[in-house]
Amino acid sequence: MSLVLAAAMCMGVVAESHGQDTRRRRRTEEAKPVELTPAQVAELTRLANERKLNADDLMAAAKTFMPSGRHDDYVLFSSGGQSGQVFAIGVPSMRLLRSISVFTPESWQGYGFAGDNDHVIESLKINGKVVAWGDTHHPALSETKGDYDGEWLFIGDKANARVAVIDLRDWETKQIVKNPLTISDHGAAFVTPNTEYVIEGGQYATVLGYGYAPPEEYKKSYRGMVTLWKFDRAKGRIDVANSFALELPPYWQDLADAGKNASDGWFFINSFNVEMATGGVEKGNPPFEAGASKRDTDYLHIVDWKKAEAVFKAGKAKAINGFPVITLDTSAAEGILYFAPEPKSPHGVDVSPNGQYMVVAGKLDPHVTVYSIDKIKAAIAGKKFSGKDEYGISVLDFDAVVEAQVELGLGPLHTQFDDKGYAYTSLFLDSAVARWTLGGEYAKLNPEQPWKLVHKTPVQYNIGHLCAAEGDTVSPDGGYLISMSKWSVDRFLTTGPLLPQNFQLLDISATGTTMPVIYDSPIGVGEPHYCQMIKADKLKSWKVYPEVGWNPHTQRLDPNAPKKGQEGVKRDGSNVLVTMTAIRSHFTPEHVEIQEGDHVTWRITAIETTQDATHGFCIGGYNVNLSLEPGEYAEFSFVADRPGTYPFYCTEFCSALHLEMMGYLHVKPRGAAEAAPAVPSTPVAAGSN
Numbered sequence: 001m002s003l004v005l006a007a008a009m010c011m012g013v014v015a016e017s018h019g020q021d022t023r024r025r026r027r028t029e030e031a032k033p034v035e036l037t038p039a040q041v042a043e044l045t046r047l048a049n050e051r052k053l054n055a056d057d058l059m060a061a062a063k064t065f066m067p068s069g070r071h072d073d074y075v076l077f078s079s080g081g082q083s084g085q086v087f088a089i090g091v092p093s094m095r096l097l098r099s100i101s102v103f104t105p106e107s108w109q110g111y112g113f114a115g116d117n118d119h120v121i122e123s124l125k126i127n128g129k130v131v132a133w134g135d136t137h138h139p140a141l142s143e144t145k146g147d148y149d150g151e152w153l154f155i156g157d158k159a160n161a162r163v164a165v166i167d168l169r170d171w172e173t174k175q176i177v178k179n180p181l182t183i184s185d186h187g188a189a190f191v192t193p194n195t196e197y198v199i200e201g202g203q204y205a206t207v208l209g210y211g212y213a214p215p216e217e218y219k220k221s222y223r224g225m226v227t228l229w230k231f232d233r234a235k236g237r238i239d240v241a242n243s244f245a246l247e248l249p250p251y252w253q254d255l256a257d258a259g260k261n262a263s264d265g266w267f268f269i270n271s272f273n274v275e276m277a278t279g280g281v282e283k284g285n286p287p288f289e290a291g292a293s294k295r296d297t298d299y300l301h302i303v304d305w306k307k308a309e310a311v312f313k314a315g316k317a318k319a320i321n322g323f324p325v326i327t328l329d330t331s332a333a334e335g336i337l338y339f340a341p342e343p344k345s346p347h348g349v350d351v352s353p354n355g356q357y358m359v360v361a362g363k364l365d366p367h368v369t370v371y372s373i374d375k376i377k378a379a380i381a382g383k384k385f386s387g388k389d390e391y392g393i394s395v396l397d398f399d400a401v402v403e404a405q406v407e408l409g410l411g412p413l414h415t416q417f418d419d420k421g422y423a424y425t426s427l428f429l430d431s432a433v434a435r436w437t438l439g440g441e442y443a444k445l446n447p448e449q450p451w452k453l454v455h456k457t458p459v460q461y462n463i464g465h466l467c468a469a470e471g472d473t474v475s476p477d478g479g480y481l482i483s484m485s486k487w488s489v490d491r492f493l494t495t496g497p498l499l500p501q502n503f504q505l506l507d508i509s510a511t512g513t514t515m516p517v518i519y520d521s522p523i524g525v526g527e528p529h530y531c532q533m534i535k536a537d538k539l540k541s542w543k544v545y546p547e548v549g550w551n552p553h554t555q556r557l558d559p560n561a562p563k564k565g566q567e568g569v570k571r572d573g574s575n576v577l578v579t580m581t582a583i584r585s586h587f588t589p590e591h592v593e594i595q596e597g598d599h600v601t602w603r604i605t606a607i608e609t610t611q612d613a614t615h616g617f618c619i620g621g622y623n624v625n626l627s628l629e630p631g632e633y634a635e636f637s638f639v640a641d642r643p644g645t646y647p648f649y650c651t652e653f654c655s656a657l658h659l660e661m662m663g664y665l666h667v668k669p670r671g672a673a674e675a676a677p678a679v680p681s682t683p684v685a686a687g688s689n
C-alpha cells in the first residue's frame, strides 16, 4: 500500500470516528453558580456601554443566550408561508434548527429531486398538474388528551387546499392530501384532542367539487365546507376512506379550533362575509373589503363533530366529487351545526385550556368576545334561537351564549393562553400584544379583576398570530410568547425592498405589567402565519434511521435496499439497475456505464450508522440530488437521454476525503463505434474497506 493511500485511509478512519469519540463536549449540565468578580462586573459594564446596551438589554441577553452546545427548552414549529415549508426554531435562542420540506421541492433534503416519477413530485400533482409550492398557514401538533404528544405535525396549504402529515421521528413529510371539494382553504390544520381528526376549514366559497358557476349564482351555487380527515395513528397516515366533510353556507369561513375538556366533541369556526358580497369593483360594485364588512355581525359556526361522525357512519352523507359530504339540510335536521352572532369580521377563535371559553377576536371591533360552552349547550337545549339563516341553520341568541366582552384595542386577531389565568391577544393595528385576565375558575389564579385588560406590550410591527409555550393546549406552560410580527421596517439591516418578517420573543413569566420583548429574529424565507411551541423533551426524534436500508417513505426496512458486497450494475434489455452503497468516503460502484436511451433504476443505501454522517448524491444535468442520512435507502429512476460523461458526487461535506467521494456515469451515445461493452452483471467487488 502506498504511503499516500495509507495516509488517506488514516484520514478516513479519523473522519469515521468523528462523532463517536471523546471530542464531543456538549454542555448539558448547568454551570456552577455565577459569582462575578469586581473585575468581571467592570468589564461587563464597559462592554455594555461600548455596545450601548442598557440593563434590560443585558437581562434579555442572559435570558436568550445559549452557550455553545446547550440545547433550547422548546421547539417552535412555524408555518413557512409562501415558502411552502415548516421552520423549526429553538426557543429561547430563536436559532433556526431546520426547514422541513412540505409543499415545495427542496434540494438539500433531496425533496423532489429523485429523477423521473419522483414520489414527492407525484404527491404535489393537482388534477395532473404539478403545483410545486404552498402557502402554509397553520401547523398542528398531534395531541393526546388535548396535550401535544410530539409524534406528528400537520400543516395546511391555503393556496391549494392541501394538508400534509409530517412524522416527528425523522421530521419528514409522509403524506399530502388534496381536498376534493375546494381549490383553496384556510382553517387548516387543527386537531381534535386525541387527533381523531385533522380538521381542514375552508375560506373562499366556491362550487364544491371544483365546479363552475357565475358570481350571479353565488347564493345558490357557491358553498363553504369543513373537512374532517380521519387520522390513522398506527399507519401514520390520513385515512381518506374514513374522512368526510360538512357543507357550509357560502360565508367565508376563517379560523377554527377544536373544543377540549368542557367542550370536547365540538369545534368552532369563525366566518366573515355573511353578507355574501360578490365584489366586482370593475362593474362599479362595492369592493369585497366594503361589501364583506357591512353587517354588524357574522356567525360563529358551532359544530358537534361527534354527532357529525355518527351521521357519516350511518351513511347519511352525499358524495360530491366522490367525497362524502353532510349537507346543510342534514346538519340542520340532525342538530350538527349552530350559529352564534359574532361582532364584525372576526378572525381568530381560540378555546381556553379548560374548554369552557371560546375567544373570538373581531378585526373591526376593539373587543374580544368570549362565549361559554355551558351557555351554548343550555341555549341549544332550551332552543334560545334568534332565528335561522337563509340556509336553515338555527342562530343562537347572542346574549344567551356570551360570557364577556373585553376591550383590548385595535385589530384583535388571535388569542393564546398561559398557566396563570391570562389570555394574550394580538392587536394588528395597535402593533401590540395584549395580556388580559380570564374569569370563571381562572379568576383565582391572578390578582387582577376577571375579564380585564392588564397590559399591552408594543411589538414591531403589525402582529398576526402569536404563540405561547404550549399555549393552545389543555396545559399551557407560560414563560415564552412569540409575536409573529408581519412588518419589520427598520428593525434589521435593509435587504432590498423585500424585508423579512420579525419573530419577537416575549418573556411572559412575570405577572402584571411586566412582559418585555427579549429577542428579535428576522425570518427571511416566507411569511409565516401560525406556529406552535412544544417542550423539546416531548420530541422523540431518531438520531439515525433504526436500521441500515431504511425506507423513510414506508418507515421500514426496505427489501430492495442494496447491501454491502452486493453492489453492481445489471442490465435487462434497455433496463439498467444500479445497486450502490455509500459510506465515508466512497460510492460503490464508482463507474456506471450505460447506453443512451437506457431506463435506469438506481438504488443507494447509506450504510452509515454514525449520527450526522449524512451523504448527498447528485448527478449534474439530470436534476438528481439526494440526501442520504445514516441508514437511509433511496431509489430514483431516469431515462438516460443525454449522452456524455457525468461526474456524480457527494453533496454533503462528510469527511476529510469528501471531495473524493465521487464517480462517473458514462452514457455512451447511440451508435458509438464500439459495440456496447458488457456491463458487469455480476456484483462488483466491494471497495477497499
Ligand code: K7E
Residues within 6 Å of the ligand: 137, 138, 186, 255, 347, 413, 414, 464, 465, 528, 529, 530
Ligand atoms: Cu391570521 Cu392564515 Cu391564521 Cu395569517 S391567518 S395572521
Ligand code: CUA
Residues within 6 Å of the ligand: 584, 585, 614, 615, 616, 650, 651, 652, 653, 654, 655, 658, 659, 661
Ligand atoms: Cu459523503 Cu461527502
